Amino acid sequence: MMSHKEFVLAYEKGTVGCSVSALLTLRLFFAGDIREKKVSINLLLWSLSFLVLIIASVIAFLDFPIRWALLGAFAMLVIYAVAFFYSVGELVLSAALANEEFFEFAKTKRALWIYSDDENNLPKMHKS
Numbered sequence: 001m002m003s004h005k006e007f008v009l010a011y012e013k014g015t016v017g018c019s020v021s022a023l024l025t026l027r028l029f030f031a032g033d034i035r036e037k038k039v040s041i042n043l044l045l046w047s048l049s050f051l052v053l054i055i056a057s058v059i060a061f062l063d064f065p066i067r068w069a070l071l072g073a074f075a076m077l078v079i080y081a082v083a084f085f086y087s088v089g090e091l092v093l094s095a096a097l098a099n100e101e102f103f104e105f106a107k108t109k110r111a112l113w114i115y116s117d118d119e120n121n122l123p124k125m126h127k128s
Helices: 004-013 022-031 037-063 066-098 100-108
Strands: 016-020 112-116
Touching (some): 016 066, 066 100, 066 112
16 A cells, blocks of 8 residues: 555656546545545535536527537537546545545545556567
8 A cells, every 4th residue: 555655756756647536536525525625615616517507408408499409418518527527536636645634535435546657567669
């Protein structure tokens, strides 16, 4: 197991990589398990913006032809999903780098996965 200090040093040197489970992080937020204020506030804002997206889609279905409403709702949902996953990943990683307690929490709950990113595991190129 990697300590917080080792994680920060390895991340800064580029020898470890990370993966964040955004949906698990959202589930932990709704369960009330996340105590990091910055993460909680941002997830609350993302949740509220999803409600706004749903309301806008309903209004679009009432006011526009079905084809345009479907196209607009689908496009906005894709844009929202990409932005959500990117933002939550960045948010969890920055909180894990800054706060040792959140790092241990995210690692224990498997919201943050850490893997070695050294070049020893890459295939060797043969010189001809």
